Amino acid sequence: MRYTPYQYQAYAEQFILDHDAAGLFLDMGLGKTAISLAACEKLLRDWFELGKVLIIAPLRPAKETWPTELAKWDNLEGLTYSMIIGSQQERIGALNANADFYIVNRENVVWLVDYYKKRWPFEMVVIDELSSFKSSKAQRFRALKKVRKYIKRIVGLTGTPAPNGLLDLWSQVYLLDEGARLGKTLTAYRDTYFNPGRRGPNGVVYDWTPKEGAEEAIYKKLEGLCISMNTEDHIQLPEKRFIRHEVRLPETAMAQYRQLQKDTLLPFADGDVDAGSAAILTNKLLQIAGGAVYDENGAVRLIHEAKMEAMDQLIEEANGQPVLVFYNYKHELTRLLERYPQAVELKEDGIVDKWSAQKIPILLANPASAGHGLNLQFGGHIAIWYSPTWNLEYYDQANKRLHRNGQKYTVLIHHLVAVGTMDERVLNIALPDKKDCQNSLLDALKAQIEEVFSA
DSSP states (O other): OOOOOOHHHHHHHHHHHHOSEEEEEEOTTSOHHHHHHHHHHHHHHTSOOOSOEEEEEOHHIIIIIHHHHHHHOGGGTTOOEEEEOSSHHHHHHHHHSOOSEEEEEGGGHHHHHHHHGGGOOOSEEEEESGGGGOOTTSHHHHHHHHHGGGOSEEEEEESOSOTTOGGGHHHHHHHHHTTTTTOSSHHHHHHHHEEEOOBOTTSOBOOEEEOTTHHHHHHHHTTTTEEEEOHHHHOOOOOEEEEEEEEOOOHHHHHHHHHHHHHHHGGGTTSOOOHHHHHHHHHHHHHHHHTEEEOTTSOEEEOOOHHHHHHHHHHHHHTTOOEEEEOOSHHHHHHHHHHOTTEEETTSTTHHHHHHTTOOSEEEEOTTTSSSSOOOTTTOSEEEESSOOSOHHHHHHHHTTTSSTTOOSOEEEEEEEETTSHHHHIIIIIHHHTOOHHHHHHHHHHHHHHHHHHO
């Protein structure tokens, strides 16, 4: 296919060429992959500046999206790639192959850095979904930080650079400029731009709030390093509609929910709830709302089928059109596969091609694994959230698998919401307000505790 970039794509490509370090904070669907490859092609063939390019990506985009894009465009014809995926022997074999691009999944970054150490051979690194390096404590960040000084050019790609707040920016920006703009350490960054918020009993700060004017000051610092673009400013997409379906649990199931809710929250009725405990407690309540929960022995305890019955209705109303279903727990996946034998889990190689050819009637996806780099807009326009997610980044990214450039129809995003349960807290508080995930979780759980034990 002939590569004819839009004006904004040509601008972004030139930005990469003009800057040794570049952050492309481009919304989903704007063609970050094609833009990056076009810039690399010029650096390889016209500027003779590069020998080897490393692409770091989530597993599925590494296996499917990047190879597909390399084979798709005429300007990339003749360029070769090697996949650093699989067993250690296969990865070493891939590294020994002669290629222009070497593609590795982010889970293998630590291994790759340890394999080469100071012999790092890649002049340029492209990080797909830079936001997955947002934790300064993560091994993948620490590993890449070690070899950053050996990298001549680096490009970071993401549509959600700060899904949980501006603190997420530091480690991502550090990989781009080695601390030149936001400081050499996370502590220095926090001290400069943030005030400490809530503290736990042991004095640990739970959250940080930006100082007055901090947001503008941070963005000013990033000028010349990062550019940002929104889909709405450059591409006319079809409408996206969010449709909420209230699911009322049977009286017996609701009684079980309330009892389990009370038992679950009781130990925290008179004390503070930390983030770790809050995650465990809210996940248990969300599982119950979905119809089943893991007991203390790890077995699945079935409580109701109300959401499954609501799913039946939506599948029937789709009238044979492909449907993308998001689930959050393994027992939900198991129950969905049992109820819908025609459903396929998003994990097999080549599954995206089958979906795009509309050969899959129901595609089951976990938002954590379907959140980045997958082009699903050609296979359907209907999504159903069987259970909600607290993670705003996963939520936005998952929805944009369908609502992106190339989609021809109105995207319908259905939510199954169990009335009177934690489902409502997620959809009414966390996601609409775009709060920090941890803060939303804690606030919602505290509200639940107050309601349950003040009644």
